[in-house]
Amino acid sequence: MSARFVAGRRWFLAAAAAAMVSGAAAGPPRPQVYPERGPCLAEAEQMRREHHVLLKHQRRESVREGVRDAKVDFNRCVACHASPVTQSVAAASSDFCVGCHAYAAVRVDCFNCHQPSAAALMAQGRGGAR
Amino acid sequence: MNATVQEREQPLNRERRSWLSHFAALAGAAMVAPGVHLLAITSAEGAADAKKRWGMLIDATRCDPHCARCVIACHEENGLPTPTRASDVRWIRKVALREKRSGREVSLPVMCLHCANPPCRDVCPTGATFKRKDGVVLVDRHICIGCRYCVMACPYKARNFVYAPVREQRNEVPRGAGCAEGCTLCVHRIDRGRLPACVEQCPNRALIFGDLNDPSSELVQRLQSISATILRADLRLDPAVRIHGV
Numbered sequence: 001m002s003a004r005f006v007a008g009r010r011w012f013l014a015a016a017a018a019a020m021v022s023g024a025a026a027g028p029p030r031p032q033v034y035p036e037r038g039p040c041l042a043e044a045e046q047m048r049r050e051h052h053v054l055l056k057h058q059r060r061e062s063v064r065e066g067v068r069d070a071k072v073d074f075n076r077c078v079a080c081h082a083s084p085v086t087q088s089v090a091a092a093s094s095d096f097c098v099g100c101h102a103y104a105a106v107r108v109d110c111f112n113c114h115q116p117s118a119a120a121l122m123a124q125g126r127g128g129a130r
Numbered sequence: 131m132n133a134t135v136q137e138r139e140q141p142l143n144r145e146r147r148s149w150l151s152h153f154a155a156l157a158g159a160a161m162v163a164p165g166v167h168l169l170a171i172t173s174a175e176g177a178a179d180a181k182k183r184w185g186m187l188i189d190a191t192r193c194d195p196h197c198a199r200c201v202i203a204c205h206e207e208n209g210l211p212t213p214t215r216a217s218d219v220r221w222i223r224k225v226a227l228r229e230k231r232s233g234r235e236v237s238l239p240v241m242c243l244h245c246a247n248p249p250c251r252d253v254c255p256t257g258a259t260f261k262r263k264d265g266v267v268l269v270d271r272h273i274c275i276g277c278r279y280c281v282m283a284c285p286y287k288a289r290n291f292v293y294a295p296v297r298e299q300r301n302e303v304p305r306g307a308g309c310a311e312g313c314t315l316c317v318h319r320i321d322r323g324r325l326p327a328c329v330e331q332c333p334n335r336a337l338i339f340g341d342l343n344d345p346s347s348e349l350v351q352r353l354q355s356i357s358a359t360i361l362r363a364d365l366r367l368d369p370a371v372r373i374h375g376v
Binding site: 059061062063064065066067068069074075078112113114115117118120121 | 175176177178260262263264268270271272295296299300301302304305306307308309317318321322
Protein backbone atom coordinates (compact mmCIF):
# COMPACT_ATOMS: atom_id res chain seq x y z
CA MET A 1 0.00 0.00 0.00
CA SER A 2 1.56 3.29 -0.92
CA ALA A 3 -0.37 6.33 0.16
CA ARG A 4 1.48 9.61 -0.12
CA PHE A 5 0.75 12.92 1.46
CA VAL A 6 2.44 16.20 2.08
CA ALA A 7 4.35 16.99 5.24
CA GLY A 8 2.22 18.70 7.85
CA ARG A 9 -0.96 17.06 6.63
CA ARG A 10 -2.58 17.64 10.02
CA TRP A 11 -2.35 21.32 9.33
CA PHE A 12 -3.99 20.80 5.97
CA LEU A 13 -6.78 18.78 7.53
CA ALA A 14 -7.43 21.39 10.16
CA ALA A 15 -7.47 24.12 7.56
CA ALA A 16 -9.68 22.11 5.23
CA ALA A 17 -12.14 21.16 7.94
CA ALA A 18 -12.24 24.63 9.43
CA ALA A 19 -12.83 26.20 6.05
CA MET A 20 -15.58 23.69 5.33
CA VAL A 21 -17.35 24.28 8.60
CA SER A 22 -17.29 28.04 8.22
CA GLY A 23 -18.31 27.63 4.58
CA ALA A 24 -15.84 30.32 3.56
CA ALA A 25 -16.39 31.41 -0.02
CA ALA A 26 -12.74 30.88 -0.97
CA GLY A 27 -12.68 27.51 0.82
CA PRO A 28 -12.42 24.03 -0.57
CA PRO A 29 -15.04 22.47 -2.84
CA ARG A 30 -17.86 21.12 -0.67
CA PRO A 31 -18.60 17.52 -1.54
CA GLN A 32 -22.10 16.85 -2.79
CA VAL A 33 -24.05 14.69 -0.34
CA TYR A 34 -27.41 12.95 -0.69
CA PRO A 35 -29.16 12.90 2.71
CA GLU A 36 -32.21 11.20 1.12
CA ARG A 37 -30.11 8.03 0.85
CA GLY A 38 -29.80 7.90 4.62
CA PRO A 39 -27.55 9.31 7.34
CA CYS A 40 -23.79 8.81 7.43
CA LEU A 41 -22.18 6.52 10.00
CA ALA A 42 -21.39 9.52 12.17
CA GLU A 43 -21.70 13.28 12.21
CA ALA A 44 -20.19 14.98 9.18
CA GLU A 45 -17.67 16.69 11.43
CA GLN A 46 -16.38 13.38 12.74
CA MET A 47 -16.45 11.77 9.29
CA ARG A 48 -14.32 14.56 7.82
CA ARG A 49 -11.64 14.01 10.40
CA GLU A 50 -11.80 10.27 10.99
CA HIS A 51 -13.10 8.49 7.90
CA HIS A 52 -9.66 7.14 7.05
CA VAL A 53 -9.09 5.88 10.60
CA LEU A 54 -12.41 4.06 10.49
CA LEU A 55 -11.68 2.57 7.08
CA LYS A 56 -8.24 1.35 8.05
CA HIS A 57 -9.54 -0.17 11.26
CA GLN A 58 -12.36 -1.89 9.42
CA ARG A 59 -10.21 -3.33 6.72
CA ARG A 60 -8.12 -5.17 9.25
CA GLU A 61 -11.21 -6.52 11.00
CA SER A 62 -12.78 -7.64 7.74
CA VAL A 63 -9.73 -9.14 6.07
CA ARG A 64 -8.25 -10.85 9.13
CA GLU A 65 -11.30 -11.67 11.26
CA GLY A 66 -13.95 -12.04 8.59
CA VAL A 67 -16.21 -9.25 9.84
CA ARG A 68 -18.79 -8.83 7.09
CA ASP A 69 -21.48 -6.26 6.35
CA ALA A 70 -19.98 -3.90 8.92
CA LYS A 71 -21.06 -0.28 9.28
CA VAL A 72 -17.79 0.91 7.74
CA ASP A 73 -18.08 -1.42 4.75
CA PHE A 74 -16.34 0.15 1.77
CA ASN A 75 -19.19 -0.64 -0.59
CA ARG A 76 -21.63 1.17 1.67
CA CYS A 77 -19.62 4.38 1.34
CA VAL A 78 -19.67 3.87 -2.41
CA ALA A 79 -23.40 3.18 -2.54
CA CYS A 80 -24.29 6.30 -0.53
CA HIS A 81 -21.75 8.70 -1.91
CA ALA A 82 -21.71 7.84 -5.64
CA SER A 83 -22.67 10.73 -7.88
CA PRO A 84 -25.89 10.21 -9.86
CA VAL A 85 -24.04 11.41 -12.96
CA THR A 86 -20.97 9.15 -12.95
CA GLN A 87 -22.46 6.56 -10.54
CA SER A 88 -19.02 6.63 -8.97
CA VAL A 89 -17.16 8.12 -6.02
CA ALA A 90 -13.92 8.55 -7.96
CA ALA A 91 -14.54 8.89 -11.71
CA ALA A 92 -14.76 12.68 -12.11
CA SER A 93 -12.91 15.44 -10.26
CA SER A 94 -16.18 16.46 -8.61
CA ASP A 95 -16.86 12.95 -7.31
CA PHE A 96 -17.06 12.46 -3.57
CA CYS A 97 -13.69 10.88 -2.72
CA VAL A 98 -11.72 13.07 -5.14
CA GLY A 99 -12.40 16.77 -4.52
CA CYS A 100 -11.32 17.02 -0.87
CA HIS A 101 -8.30 14.86 -1.41
CA ALA A 102 -7.09 16.98 -4.30
CA TYR A 103 -7.56 20.08 -2.17
CA ALA A 104 -5.74 18.61 0.83
CA ALA A 105 -3.05 16.94 -1.34
CA VAL A 106 -3.97 13.46 -0.13
CA ARG A 107 -3.51 10.60 -2.53
CA VAL A 108 -5.24 7.28 -1.87
CA ASP A 109 -4.68 4.08 -3.82
CA CYS A 110 -7.88 2.39 -2.66
CA PHE A 111 -9.50 2.53 -6.09
CA ASN A 112 -6.74 0.53 -7.72
CA CYS A 113 -8.56 -2.42 -6.19
CA HIS A 114 -11.88 -1.28 -4.76
CA GLN A 115 -14.61 -0.66 -7.32
CA PRO A 116 -15.52 3.06 -7.14
CA SER A 117 -18.65 2.57 -9.23
CA ALA A 118 -21.98 1.89 -7.57
CA ALA A 119 -23.63 0.80 -10.81
CA ALA A 120 -23.51 -2.90 -9.96
CA LEU A 121 -24.67 -2.22 -6.39
CA MET A 122 -27.61 -0.20 -7.71
CA ALA A 123 -28.50 -3.04 -10.07
CA GLN A 124 -28.64 -5.32 -7.03
CA GLY A 125 -30.89 -2.88 -5.21
CA ARG A 126 -28.19 -1.93 -2.74
CA GLY A 127 -27.95 1.71 -3.77
CA GLY A 128 -28.08 4.10 -0.83
CA ALA A 129 -27.21 1.17 1.44
CA ARG A 130 -30.82 0.05 1.47
CA MET B 131 1.00 -35.17 -8.92
CA ASN B 132 3.73 -37.73 -9.15
CA ALA B 133 6.29 -38.52 -11.81
CA THR B 134 4.13 -40.98 -13.71
CA VAL B 135 1.49 -38.47 -14.67
CA GLN B 136 1.55 -35.63 -17.15
CA GLU B 137 -0.23 -32.42 -16.53
CA ARG B 138 -1.78 -30.19 -19.14
CA GLU B 139 -4.21 -27.39 -18.85
CA GLN B 140 -7.63 -27.68 -20.42
CA PRO B 141 -9.14 -24.84 -22.43
CA LEU B 142 -11.87 -22.88 -20.72
CA ASN B 143 -15.27 -22.98 -22.43
CA ARG B 144 -16.82 -19.75 -21.46
CA GLU B 145 -20.52 -19.39 -20.91
CA ARG B 146 -22.26 -16.41 -19.40
CA ARG B 147 -24.57 -16.60 -16.48
CA SER B 148 -26.44 -13.99 -14.51
CA TRP B 149 -25.34 -13.64 -10.93
CA LEU B 150 -27.76 -10.90 -10.07
CA SER B 151 -30.37 -13.21 -8.63
CA HIS B 152 -27.84 -14.58 -6.15
CA PHE B 153 -26.82 -11.17 -4.98
CA ALA B 154 -30.33 -9.91 -4.60
CA ALA B 155 -30.51 -12.24 -1.62
CA LEU B 156 -27.75 -10.26 0.05
CA ALA B 157 -29.58 -6.98 -0.27
CA GLY B 158 -30.95 -6.94 3.25
CA ALA B 159 -27.71 -7.90 4.93
CA ALA B 160 -25.90 -4.58 4.53
CA MET B 161 -28.46 -2.56 6.46
CA VAL B 162 -27.60 -0.65 9.58
CA ALA B 163 -30.09 0.65 12.10
CA PRO B 164 -31.33 4.07 11.04
CA GLY B 165 -30.23 6.96 13.19
CA VAL B 166 -26.96 5.38 14.30
CA HIS B 167 -24.75 8.36 14.93
CA LEU B 168 -21.91 7.82 17.32
CA LEU B 169 -19.44 5.27 16.14
CA ALA B 170 -17.29 3.50 18.67
CA ILE B 171 -14.31 1.59 17.35
CA THR B 172 -14.80 -1.89 18.71
CA SER B 173 -13.22 -5.25 18.10
CA ALA B 174 -16.11 -7.08 16.54
CA GLU B 175 -16.35 -10.87 16.44
CA GLY B 176 -15.82 -11.91 12.85
CA ALA B 177 -16.94 -14.94 10.92
CA ALA B 178 -13.46 -16.47 11.10
CA ASP B 179 -13.89 -19.14 13.78
CA ALA B 180 -10.85 -20.87 15.29
CA LYS B 181 -12.92 -24.00 16.01
CA LYS B 182 -13.48 -24.55 12.29
CA ARG B 183 -11.12 -25.62 9.56
CA TRP B 184 -12.61 -25.11 6.14
CA GLY B 185 -11.65 -27.70 3.60
CA MET B 186 -12.71 -29.37 0.40
CA LEU B 187 -12.78 -32.72 -1.32
CA ILE B 188 -12.18 -32.79 -5.06
CA ASP B 189 -13.66 -36.04 -6.34
CA ALA B 190 -11.97 -36.66 -9.70
CA THR B 191 -14.12 -39.76 -10.26
CA ARG B 192 -17.14 -37.45 -10.59
CA CYS B 193 -15.47 -34.73 -12.65
CA ASP B 194 -16.50 -34.47 -16.29
CA PRO B 195 -13.43 -33.88 -18.50
CA HIS B 196 -15.46 -31.66 -20.85
CA CYS B 197 -16.89 -29.45 -18.13
CA ALA B 198 -15.32 -26.26 -16.77
CA ARG B 199 -18.28 -24.86 -14.87
CA CYS B 200 -16.24 -24.49 -11.68
CA VAL B 201 -13.63 -22.41 -13.50
CA ILE B 202 -16.27 -20.21 -15.11
CA ALA B 203 -18.06 -19.82 -11.78
CA CYS B 204 -14.81 -18.72 -10.12
CA HIS B 205 -14.03 -16.16 -12.80
CA GLU B 206 -17.53 -14.69 -12.72
CA GLU B 207 -17.76 -14.62 -8.93
CA ASN B 208 -14.38 -13.00 -8.45
CA GLY B 209 -14.41 -10.76 -11.52
CA LEU B 210 -11.37 -12.43 -13.07
CA PRO B 211 -10.97 -11.85 -16.81
CA THR B 212 -11.08 -14.80 -19.19
CA PRO B 213 -7.49 -16.06 -19.31
CA THR B 214 -5.79 -16.02 -22.69
CA ARG B 215 -2.08 -15.95 -21.83
CA ALA B 216 0.09 -17.91 -19.43
CA SER B 217 0.55 -14.79 -17.29
CA ASP B 218 -3.20 -14.31 -16.79
CA VAL B 219 -4.69 -14.95 -13.38
CA ARG B 220 -6.22 -18.35 -12.63
CA TRP B 221 -7.41 -19.12 -9.12
CA ILE B 222 -8.73 -22.52 -10.20
CA ARG B 223 -7.78 -24.49 -13.29
CA LYS B 224 -8.83 -27.77 -14.83
CA VAL B 225 -6.00 -30.24 -15.37
CA ALA B 226 -5.93 -33.60 -17.10
CA LEU B 227 -3.66 -36.25 -15.65
CA ARG B 228 -2.55 -39.21 -17.73
CA GLU B 229 -0.82 -42.25 -16.37
CA LYS B 230 1.86 -42.99 -18.97
CA ARG B 231 1.79 -46.80 -18.81
CA SER B 232 -1.93 -47.49 -18.76
CA GLY B 233 -3.04 -44.35 -20.54
CA ARG B 234 -5.69 -43.79 -17.85
CA GLU B 235 -6.84 -40.17 -17.88
CA VAL B 236 -8.53 -38.22 -15.16
CA SER B 237 -9.70 -34.63 -15.18
CA LEU B 238 -9.99 -32.45 -12.12
CA PRO B 239 -9.87 -28.84 -10.96
CA VAL B 240 -7.00 -27.64 -8.76
CA MET B 241 -6.65 -24.49 -6.71
CA CYS B 242 -4.98 -23.22 -3.54
CA LEU B 243 -5.01 -26.16 -1.11
CA HIS B 244 -5.10 -23.95 2.00
CA CYS B 245 -2.25 -25.72 3.80
CA ALA B 246 -2.07 -25.84 7.57
CA ASN B 247 1.64 -25.04 7.22
CA PRO B 248 1.62 -22.79 4.19
CA PRO B 249 5.06 -22.15 2.66
CA CYS B 250 3.67 -19.01 0.98
CA ARG B 251 3.06 -17.54 4.42
CA ASP B 252 6.46 -18.61 5.70
CA VAL B 253 8.32 -16.74 2.98
CA CYS B 254 6.16 -13.60 2.99
CA PRO B 255 8.37 -10.72 4.13
CA THR B 256 5.55 -8.38 5.18
CA GLY B 257 3.03 -10.73 6.77
CA ALA B 258 0.59 -10.04 3.94
CA THR B 259 0.06 -13.76 3.38
CA PHE B 260 -1.60 -15.14 6.47
CA LYS B 261 -3.74 -18.02 7.62
CA ARG B 262 -7.07 -17.07 9.07
CA LYS B 263 -8.20 -18.71 12.30
CA ASP B 264 -10.44 -21.03 10.29
CA GLY B 265 -7.55 -22.17 8.08
CA VAL B 266 -8.21 -20.08 4.98
CA VAL B 267 -4.91 -18.86 3.51
CA LEU B 268 -5.25 -15.32 2.17
CA VAL B 269 -3.25 -12.34 0.95
CA ASP B 270 -3.90 -9.10 2.78
CA ARG B 271 -3.39 -6.98 -0.27
CA HIS B 272 -3.19 -3.82 1.78
CA ILE B 273 0.29 -4.87 2.85
CA CYS B 274 1.38 -7.03 -0.08
CA ILE B 275 4.40 -5.45 -1.77
CA GLY B 276 4.30 -7.71 -4.82
CA CYS B 277 7.63 -9.46 -4.24
CA ARG B 278 6.25 -12.79 -5.50
CA TYR B 279 8.16 -14.96 -3.05
CA CYS B 280 4.89 -16.76 -2.34
CA VAL B 281 4.40 -17.49 -6.03
CA MET B 282 7.77 -19.23 -6.05
CA ALA B 283 7.27 -21.00 -2.72
CA CYS B 284 3.95 -22.69 -3.49
CA PRO B 285 4.56 -26.28 -4.62
CA TYR B 286 1.07 -26.41 -6.16
CA LYS B 287 1.51 -23.33 -8.38
CA ALA B 288 -1.59 -21.88 -6.82
CA ARG B 289 -0.43 -18.29 -6.36
CA ASN B 290 -0.84 -15.72 -9.14
CA PHE B 291 0.56 -12.29 -9.70
CA VAL B 292 -1.57 -9.52 -11.15
CA TYR B 293 0.46 -7.78 -13.85
CA ALA B 294 -2.10 -5.56 -15.53
CA PRO B 295 -4.19 -2.81 -13.91
CA VAL B 296 -7.69 -4.02 -13.05
CA ARG B 297 -10.78 -1.98 -13.87
CA GLU B 298 -13.64 -4.46 -13.83
CA GLN B 299 -13.55 -5.52 -10.18
CA ARG B 300 -16.74 -6.80 -8.67
CA ASN B 301 -17.67 -4.61 -5.71
CA GLU B 302 -17.54 -7.64 -3.41
CA VAL B 303 -14.08 -8.69 -4.58
CA PRO B 304 -11.50 -5.91 -4.64
CA ARG B 305 -8.29 -6.81 -6.45
CA GLY B 306 -5.60 -4.95 -8.33
CA ALA B 307 -2.22 -4.88 -10.04
CA GLY B 308 1.02 -5.46 -8.20
CA CYS B 309 -0.28 -8.02 -5.72
CA ALA B 310 -0.16 -11.76 -5.34
CA GLU B 311 -3.49 -13.53 -5.10
CA GLY B 312 -5.09 -16.93 -5.19
CA CYS B 313 -8.22 -18.88 -4.30
CA THR B 314 -9.83 -17.36 -1.20
CA LEU B 315 -12.32 -20.25 -0.80
CA CYS B 316 -14.73 -17.38 -1.56
CA VAL B 317 -14.35 -15.97 1.97
CA HIS B 318 -16.83 -13.23 1.14
CA ARG B 319 -19.43 -15.97 0.57
CA ILE B 320 -18.54 -18.55 3.24
CA ASP B 321 -18.45 -15.82 5.91
CA ARG B 322 -22.11 -15.25 5.04
CA GLY B 323 -22.99 -18.92 5.15
CA ARG B 324 -22.86 -19.59 1.41
CA LEU B 325 -20.83 -22.13 -0.54
CA PRO B 326 -17.79 -21.21 -2.64
CA ALA B 327 -18.90 -20.44 -6.19
CA CYS B 328 -17.12 -23.44 -7.76
CA VAL B 329 -18.76 -25.84 -5.32
CA GLU B 330 -22.19 -24.33 -5.84
CA GLN B 331 -21.92 -24.51 -9.62
CA CYS B 332 -20.49 -28.02 -10.03
CA PRO B 333 -23.23 -30.04 -11.77
CA ASN B 334 -21.76 -33.40 -10.69
CA ARG B 335 -21.11 -32.67 -7.03
CA ALA B 336 -17.45 -33.39 -7.62
CA LEU B 337 -16.56 -30.64 -5.13
CA ILE B 338 -17.56 -31.00 -1.50
CA PHE B 339 -16.95 -28.12 0.87
CA GLY B 340 -17.11 -28.28 4.64
CA ASP B 341 -15.53 -28.10 8.06
CA LEU B 342 -12.74 -30.64 8.55
CA ASN B 343 -13.22 -30.35 12.33
CA ASP B 344 -16.89 -31.32 12.18
CA PRO B 345 -17.26 -35.13 12.19
CA SER B 346 -20.89 -34.88 11.14
CA SER B 347 -20.15 -32.81 8.02
CA GLU B 348 -20.60 -34.43 4.63
CA LEU B 349 -16.96 -33.65 3.92
CA VAL B 350 -15.61 -35.60 6.89
CA GLN B 351 -18.05 -38.48 6.30
CA ARG B 352 -16.83 -38.80 2.73
CA LEU B 353 -13.20 -38.58 3.78
CA GLN B 354 -13.81 -41.42 6.22
CA SER B 355 -15.23 -43.72 3.56
CA ILE B 356 -12.77 -43.11 0.71
CA SER B 357 -9.01 -42.90 0.50
CA ALA B 358 -8.40 -39.32 -0.56
CA THR B 359 -4.95 -38.29 -1.69
CA ILE B 360 -2.96 -35.55 -0.07
CA LEU B 361 -0.94 -34.02 -2.90
CA ARG B 362 2.77 -34.11 -2.14
CA ALA B 363 2.12 -35.55 1.33
CA ASP B 364 5.91 -35.79 1.70
CA LEU B 365 6.05 -32.01 2.15
CA ARG B 366 3.84 -32.28 5.26
CA LEU B 367 1.97 -29.11 4.50
CA ASP B 368 -1.34 -30.65 5.62
CA PRO B 369 -3.56 -29.16 2.90
CA ALA B 370 -7.25 -28.61 3.62
CA VAL B 371 -8.14 -29.61 0.06
CA ARG B 372 -8.00 -33.37 -0.54
CA ILE B 373 -8.28 -35.19 -3.84
CA HIS B 374 -9.98 -38.47 -4.62
CA GLY B 375 -9.46 -40.65 -7.68
CA VAL B 376 -6.08 -39.62 -9.05
